[in-house]
Amino acid sequence: MKKNYKLLLLLSLLFSFTAFQAVAQDSEGSLKGTVIDSLTKKPADYMTIALKKDNIVIKTVVTEANGTFNFNKISFGKYTITAVAVGYNAKHVPVELSAKNNPADLGSISVAPQVNNLKEVAITADRPIIKQESDRISYDIQADPENKILTALDMMRKVPLLSVDGEDNIKLKGSGNYKILINGKPSGMVSRNPADILKSMPASSIQKIEVITTPPAKYDSEGLAGIINIITNKKIDNGYNGSLNLRMQGPVGGPGIGGFATIKEGKFGATVYGGTGFWSSPATQRTTTRVTTGDSPTTLFNDGNRKFNNNYRYGGTELSYEIDTLNLLNAELNPYGGYNKQTVTQFSRLFDGTKHTNYDLLSKNRFGWGGFDASFNYQHGFKDNKEHLLTFSYKYSNSRNPQENNLNFSNRENFTDPNYIQNNVSRSLEQTMQVDYVHPVKKLNIEGGLKGILRKNSSNFEYQSFNSATGAYETDPSRTNNFDNHQDVIGAYNSYSYALGSWNLKAGVRAEGTIVKANFVSTGSNVNTNYFNVIPTASFSKKFKNSSSINFGFTQRIQRPDIETLNPFVDRSIPNIESTGNPNLKAVLSNNFDLTYSTFKKGSITVGASYNFANNTIQQVSVYNEQDRTTRSTYLNIGKDKTLISNFNVNYPISDKWNLTVSGNVGYKWIQGAIDGSIVKNSGFTGYAYMNTGYKFEHGWKANGSFNISAPQVMLQGQSNTYVYCNFSGSKELIKDKLTLSAGISNPFSKFRYYRLTTEGANFKQTYLGENYNRSWNVSLNWKFGQLKDAIKKNQRSINNDDVKSSGSKSGK
Template sequence: MKFYLSSFLLLFSAFFSYSQVQSGYTIKGVVADSASKKSLDFVTISLKKENQPFKTTLSKTDGTFNFNQLSNANYSVAVVAVGYTSKSVSIDLKNAEQGVINLGKIYLATESKSLKEVAVNAQRPVIKQEVDRIAYDVQADVESKSLNVLDMMRKVPMLSLDGDDNIQLQGKSNYKILINGKPSSMVAKNPKDVLKAMPASSIQKIEVITTPPAKYDSEGLAGIINIITNKKIDNGYNGNVNLRENFPVGGPGGGMSFTVKQGKFGASGYGGIGVWKQPQQPSSSTRLTTDTLPSALLQNGSRSFKNQFGYIGTELSYEIDTLNLLTAEINLNKGNFNSDGNQLSRLNYLDNADRIIQGYNLESDSKQNWRGTDLSLNYQLGFKNKKDRLLTFSYKYSREGEGQNDNMNVSDCISCGLPSYTQANDGSSTEQTIQADYVHPVKKLNIEAGLKGILRNSKSDFEYSGLDSASGQYIIVPGLSNKYTNKQNILGAYNSYTYNLKDWGFKAGLRIEETIVNANFISTQSNVDQNYFNFIPSISVSRKFKNSMSVNTGFTQRIQRPNIYNLNPFVDRSNPNFQSGGNPNLDAVVNNNFQLGFSSFKKGSINLNLNYSFANNTIQRVSLYDPETRVTNSTYQNIGKDKSLGGNLSVNYPLTKNWNVNLGGNLQYAWLQGIINGELLKNEGLNGYLYGNTGYKIKQGFNLNASFSYGSPNVMLQGKSSSYFYTSVTVTKDIIKDKLSFSAGMNNPFTKYRNYNVTTAGSDFSQTNFSQMYWRSYRFNINYKFGKLQGDIKKNQRKINNDDSSGGGKSTSN
């Protein structure tokens, strides 16, 4: 009752405040280029009232703008555009007669030196549509002070989280995640755990690139998610520190980011540590088989886990002179994941529940650790006759490794013949990249070209050891152990063109890539060799209209190359009745993707995107039941044909100057088919995700935010997952304006636990895996900003972007 009463009072107060706005004054004008006298569109115009942020808007395609319903007060209009000197105009309406104040044409001069950062404190648009991507301005969202990056992704158009917090792009899990435009070992394996530990306050924006241009590597069937952390590097220093606590699920954590510049030297960085723990919660698995001896398997148990993670990254920049620039990057990360569980397993004949085929109790203690290093060096050369011509040489070295140790204690064994056992896997991957990029502008045409070579070397050493009852020692079982190496060399070249007119924008390009793979099973002395060549076209077209509206369309092909987690033949036997492993014989997949989008930016913003994609020979997770061993084995195979048709809608609208609403969702209808064990399987259905959030600014520095999201069941080739509903409320208080803030929030106040089911079916079996986790949680955050900046320095415009191996991380299930 208190919740509904508070909501009613909030709505009433907002309506009352809105109704009190006086109408009488209008400020209008036109923004134009001082040299060409042509109007400038999509320029940010900020209005301050009595030196306080009041409103913000964008100029229309004809350069016009206006602010209506203004009271008599002192105002100032700030006009800001990238590449131009900013301009401010003061207006005194205290003694003026009501009516229209026409500022006429406001001319902006081209910035002849580095553009200084202009602080615009008024409310700015959260979502921006570009020709080939959508950008979500995290810093424009007040909840960035209290949420982590994964929770922030619930608000980003085209992105969604399933019931197990796995990230999806337009309902698909085949994508690539970049950090600052580059791949990172930090998010290579399981990004959801890392992004839970990363505060959103350290993120500038999140880009969703659905039609990547040719300069990007071709990996990621659904597209690219680019998380931008680094801020502008300016004279002086600036930084942000965030401390947080989540309970009963989650834990303490902290993050920071900084920028500093002295003379020709500049640096930016970010880092953080975090703990994410889940108290003991129940889980279960059931399986019914219809073979010659039908059986029923029931497993009940519980599991707890604790994930600890730390990361740090920095970018160094030295401007030798106006034409020569050196940058270097260092990124380090390390983490561990520990879990404890117990399980009671009983396998009975279906027609006689009292007759036990197999039974055991299993106590598990699992430990995983991973670490990653990314080092890169870039040299950028400009040209005196045309500074926009750029030649860049880049080198990057990356290394990531992981170790897994599972100790499984078996007791009360009934006809199982299963001793206690251990399984260990030591895996690592190194990567070296050499790249050259050239940018050559010719009037309204921009030409880009580049060459690239990637040399990868991955290896895995896994052992399975069983307890010898006579000696009490664990002895390696050779047939269940192996050593494996995988070498993958990629040679690529691209050429792309960008052509801009007043109302039209065109991007087109072609990328060619050759991939050479050699896999070697050292223990079994067997090899797998692959060599394939791909032409990857891409094209994007945009058209601007009056009233800040635009339409964009595009087509591209994308490749999914299987990564080490898909290829590694290590078999996870932590659950003896459900085993899973990789497949070193996987081939690459080519996806065809068509996009059509509409955007409108006036008082609010509307973004609508329609898409259609299809691919053959897709990589599917396949589960087969073995009636002899009574084990369900899961792996990956190139068996699928996928088609999907859908769209995305997001609406961001300020109901008043203090009250903003954001609504949206993704809907995809998927058709899946594949041949499993000689049988053609088909499945189809709707994958959907809806979200909404609202923010209200209360007096004395308080902000109230509420959000919800709904995820429909996720359709898979052999089954589907359950739906879920998520809600959140956050209150933020600025203790020191634009410096120190405190936030408190609650997730899912109406639901204590979340139940998650994944059903899988084959020709002779059906199974359901169930897990429960705390859904209701509380969080507290302290966010502090410090420093002062002046004057921007340059950063390399072209860097290494190895977005070519399949992304989305590794999701696991029994």
């Protein structure tokens, strides 16, 4: 009964704001009108209508199919109505709302088409909010009145095809397989800690957010679900601004701090950002069971606890110097680092039908990471057109990832393996040179470029076992080696974009040659692999008069293995269960088709379907060996994947203060591969559903609730389980537009969640069950300061390395 009262109280607090809608305000009224084309005399649909007071936009709506618009609950006073859309001149209409003139009917508002459709409306916040192109959807942050009070992460909840759950995880069409770029280039800070960075970035410093569903040829040919490109403001205003965020989360989590500051003086600008924090968890249970068949059937049972403590540190600075109106220099420096410490206690029992093998294990593991990124860009413009550009770029990246596993056994029964220590230090060095050229010719835009990437990955791993006779640890040469992997990529691209009325066409081709050389230094053996690929890409879009459009795209993409999947280091931190990389892996070529329909009126609705297939995908394969009773996992190019998926996104403003977002996808995946000469097949439904609703109360109060559910992940030898998540949060502006206090609770109805992973082979079935804290709370304080409205001017073309496929595993997750 007590739990029922708590549940009732929580739901009442979350949804009580609906009662506010019924309260009438004596000093409020409504405005309405109809927009028509001055030439055709037909209604002008999909036109943004901005309500301005004292030249400040306070609210925007989009006209209906019949050209009508309506503003409700508007305080009495004098306003200006501005109607604007691509291809039309902006129309400004003054209006006064009072008790005598309520509702205020503006009647028919005529808007005139522009003589030159290539020109853009230059009035801030008077542009269409959402724009659909053949290969992307863009959300104009500066056209949204809330850009002055929200963060970049908050704005992402509004962008079609994007969703943000209660843990601030960003999804593109329900998938986490995407790339985040800042002004068209990767950022080490954002890629490793996107939520922390975007929460400290004010939305007012962003021009627009692009969701690129069919990456054009200028992007490296990595098989992404899409690209999120955050374009910051390029206007130059002297001054400074910044923000500081303090936060705390428990019982899993810890304290954190992040900040962001920008200064602009004359031709010079600088941005500095950084943060640090801790992420810890009390002990939670981990269980592994394995049943094997064959001549010597066995049963393995591991049961224990794991606790961990993480620390992350990130920072960076961006420098800009505008030599003159046609020449611009940019530089970016990004150090980062951190570690994950784990302590595992485990009881293990192996039964082979005749005897038991038992032991207790104490394992102390440490995973570290750290590195430094630097990039330099020079951009030259031409007087004939501001989009006519020539850019030279260089990027340097150096990272280090040490790992240590220290295993000690006790209470042994029929178990003779010695205590041992594993050390592995992997390093990555990458240098990139690139030149890009953009040449617009009337309605045709031509792009071309050259790129070279020089990568060097190394791994120095050592195995030391305890010698009870000498009382010291001794190196085992058979399990110790040095591994170097060199990967050089040379690429060139050429692409074209053409606009013809309501049609927009984009097409291009990218040629890439890859040279791979892997050396086992200690044994003197090597692996060499070279390959060449020509990657086409094409997309088109058609806009209709009812504020909708349809888009189709096709591209081939390459997925190259990263150092985690290539590294031959054998992780023996769990006895009888080992994992390693494979230096013989080759790149994967995938084919991707994407069809999307979008309509934008009062809200936005996007539905789509995609299909992709590949014939040599990299799969993690597990095989049980009867001789030493060990399950070994590695990566092989054996997969044949096919995925058909549909997606949807609805962003609807129920009222001026209440917004609802619903998104998700549902699809089916087929996968097969040959393991030890036998064909293995698996298939199943995949899917993701997300709902978020938020309400803005008076006096700076806000409430938000979200819910999402994910279907099991389908893998070659098994699948995971369903995952459900919910979150409730609220915030209060202590000082308007300056200081905000936020708090929330995640999954209040269950203390733990359980991750189940089942893996099956020809002679074994293995199940892992991991317990994680589900219920958590968080509180944060965000302070914004300064007077700079716009960020530093940046290069429009720069280096973008997104060609590597990761193993998807991160320590401590």
